[in-house]
Amino acid sequence: MNQEQVREITYAQAVAEAIDEEMARDENVVLIGEDVGIIGGNFKATVGLRDKYGDWRVKDTPISESGIIGLGVGMAITGMRPVVEIMFSDFIALGMDQIANQAAKIRYMSGGQVKVPLTIRAAMGGGRSSAAQHSQSLHAWVAHVPGLKVALPSTAAELKGLLKTAIRDDNPVVFMEHKVEYNKKFPVPEGEYTIPFGKANVVREGDRLTIVATSNMVLKSLEAADKLGKEGIHVEVIDLRTLVPLDKQTMIGSVKKTGRLLIVDEGHLSFGAGAEIGMGIMEDVFYDLDFPMMRLGTEDCPIPFSPALEFPIIPDAKKIYEKAKMMAKR
Amino acid sequence: MSAQKRSSKKKGTSDGNRYEEDFLKNLYATMYRIRQFEEQVFELYKLGLMPGLAHSYIGEEAVATGACAALQDRDYIVSTHRGHGHLIARGADTKKMMAEVLGKKDGYCKGKAGSMHIVALDKGILGANGIVGGGIPIATGAAYMAKYKDTKQVTVSFLGESATNEGTFHESLNMASAWDLPVVYVVENNRYGISVALDRVTKMQDIAVRAQAYGIGGVTIDGNDVLKVYETVKEAVASAREGQGPALIECKTYRFKGHHVGDPATQYRTREEEAFWKERCPLVCFRDYLIEKAGSDEKGIVALENAINDEIQEAIVFAKNSPYPDAVEAFEDIYFEGR
Numbered sequence: 001m002n003q004e005q006v007r008e009i010t011y012a013q014a015v016a017e018a019i020d021e022e023m024a025r026d027e028n029v030v031l032i033g034e035d036v037g038i039i040g041g042n043f044k045a046t047v048g049l050r051d052k053y054g055d056w057r058v059k060d061t062p063i064s065e066s067g068i069i070g071l072g073v074g075m076a077i078t079g080m081r082p083v084v085e086i087m088f089s090d091f092i093a094l095g096m097d098q099i100a101n102q103a104a105k106i107r108y109m110s111g112g113q114v115k116v117p118l119t120i121r122a123a124m125g126g127g128r129s130s131a132a133q134h135s136q137s138l139h140a141w142v143a144h145v146p147g148l149k150v151a152l153p154s155t156a157a158e159l160k161g162l163l164k165t166a167i168r169d170d171n172p173v174v175f176m177e178h179k180v181e182y183n184k185k186f187p188v189p190e191g192e193y194t195i196p197f198g199k200a201n202v203v204r205e206g207d208r209l210t211i212v213a214t215s216n217m218v219l220k221s222l223e224a225a226d227k228l229g230k231e232g233i234h235v236e237v238i239d240l241r242t243l244v245p246l247d248k249q250t251m252i253g254s255v256k257k258t259g260r261l262l263i264v265d266e267g268h269l270s271f272g273a274g275a276e277i278g279m280g281i282m283e284d285v286f287y288d289l290d291f292p293m294m295r296l297g298t299e300d301c302p303i304p305f306s307p308a309l310e311f312p313i314i315p316d317a318k319k320i321y322e323k324a325k326m327m328a329k330r
Numbered sequence: 331m332s333a334q335k336r337s338s339k340k341k342g343t344s345d346g347n348r349y350e351e352d353f354l355k356n357l358y359a360t361m362y363r364i365r366q367f368e369e370q371v372f373e374l375y376k377l378g379l380m381p382g383l384a385h386s387y388i389g390e391e392a393v394a395t396g397a398c399a400a401l402q403d404r405d406y407i408v409s410t411h412r413g414h415g416h417l418i419a420r421g422a423d424t425k426k427m428m429a430e431v432l433g434k435k436d437g438y439c440k441g442k443a444g445s446m447h448i449v450a451l452d453k454g455i456l457g458a459n460g461i462v463g464g465g466i467p468i469a470t471g472a473a474y475m476a477k478y479k480d481t482k483q484v485t486v487s488f489l490g491e492s493a494t495n496e497g498t499f500h501e502s503l504n505m506a507s508a509w510d511l512p513v514v515y516v517v518e519n520n521r522y523g524i525s526v527a528l529d530r531v532t533k534m535q536d537i538a539v540r541a542q543a544y545g546i547g548g549v550t551i552d553g554n555d556v557l558k559v560y561e562t563v564k565e566a567v568a569s570a571r572e573g574q575g576p577a578l579i580e581c582k583t584y585r586f587k588g589h590h591v592g593d594p595a596t597q598y599r600t601r602e603e604e605a606f607w608k609e610r611c612p613l614v615c616f617r618d619y620l621i622e623k624a625g626s627d628e629k630g631i632v633a634l635e636n637a638i639n640d641e642i643q644e645a646i647v648f649a650k651n652s653p654y655p656d657a658v659e660a661f662e663d664i665y666f667e668g669r
Contacts, residue, residue, distance in 0.1 A: 061505065067498060067502055071467050071471035075472070106449070109443045111441075113450075
């Protein structure tokens, strides 16, 4: 990226910009969801789109998650390219049949007769005292279902490029936006660009330890890596960008170099993305490991409301720093 | 009014000679083709030649036949787990259907769908569906597309009475009515959700009354009267096409067989009830109507039946001769890879 051409916008503005550009480019792109229109979304991520594109292209829907995801499936298989917003990713539970049994399966079960260019955007993650029904990181649920793609953008610049790719993809994509990022400003290049799926981003190079992270955990890992760097421990940080498709090669190459892998993902630890990432590359890197692979994730309990309870169970820069430092010992 | 009362007025058919004989014979041919296809699927199951199960449409033929006759070629339908009838009524190729039912390579979906999930995009069939109520919002989405692009296409969403107790039914009808989407919901009320009779789990026995809650038209009709189904759906489709929004049409009917080919239906319904409905067999009633009221020659009808019998036998031969898919094909069509 040319730093001179970079300006700062928020993560939420990056959502609106990506959708705006794709709507301008293709009349088949429509946005539907709860509160996406007049108020520009619960997280203000779609501000201005209804004014620009009208009520039929930016549709405020009733509170009917299953119905609106299904609406998106029906539109997608009849030639449109819908973007469906599910306000909090926890609410995908209400639409899970349409995601897992319909969107993910229709192409396959039709023997390839149809395609499903559907993007389902949802806000994930804790850290806002939203308690157990508005704070979860459920990307492993959907990554478990063949037929879906799953993206987790870490910054506004990442979000814009990945969301444009999601909308142009002819497959159903579950696009998990981290809710604590919406109001943060990030440098974002001017003009149009896309970021391909399945290509992890080495955001910081290092030789002592590899941290593979997703979404907001990339930023927390970078914070930890900065601190470790000042202590002479150079950590490589990889932003996975997409869980499906999963870029194993970039991780394998990095771990072969560093011999140590820490996976940081905000999903619950048990049966989570971290376990799959580790086992997914185990046979390729086992003999290169100098230390057992380790994971950080949200503890196996519902996300509590009180900040006094919530923050201790979710990984943060301090926990990543401590774990990484312990692992990096020679 | 109950279906029984309505049906007892005159078994099965509307009166008068309002239609060309060819049109009526085509309706009969479609109903007979569905019946014969289903009878043969049952035979294949009994012989152990069919993997898995199938849900028989026998007894409900008038609904699919009448409804699909009211559509244009470019319209869409969304079907159910009991979908063979809808597909045949929509003109699907019985060879490719039979091959799919047997899990063969030349099936509509290359053996990945089986009986319950056939898609035939070239016939506007957006899919049968293994999830009860799963297709209702998909049909509604196709209607959103048609409204957004002003294509004047109408989608018929077939569903059973039990699907109306799923949340997707409510969510879909609410949106379709709020936005006047061109979709017609055709409810096949065959009284049973697998083994559970509607009156054991639902207070109101006429599903059509639910339409009132959405501010749309809703009628209950004799689903074994193919002309009544045709006329009612035709009117609703025309209205939807003109932008007047959706409608709900409840067709009272009965499945002669069990829930699927392996269900003898002995525990949850009476032989008397079955006999009552078999007296009102849509196929027999319409055949009688053709001969007695429409002036059709029985020999001509027999010839038509024989030709369809041959067609279905050819479909079976085609399906049996079709190879099974290669094991590696399991990994094809998961994602669209091209551009």
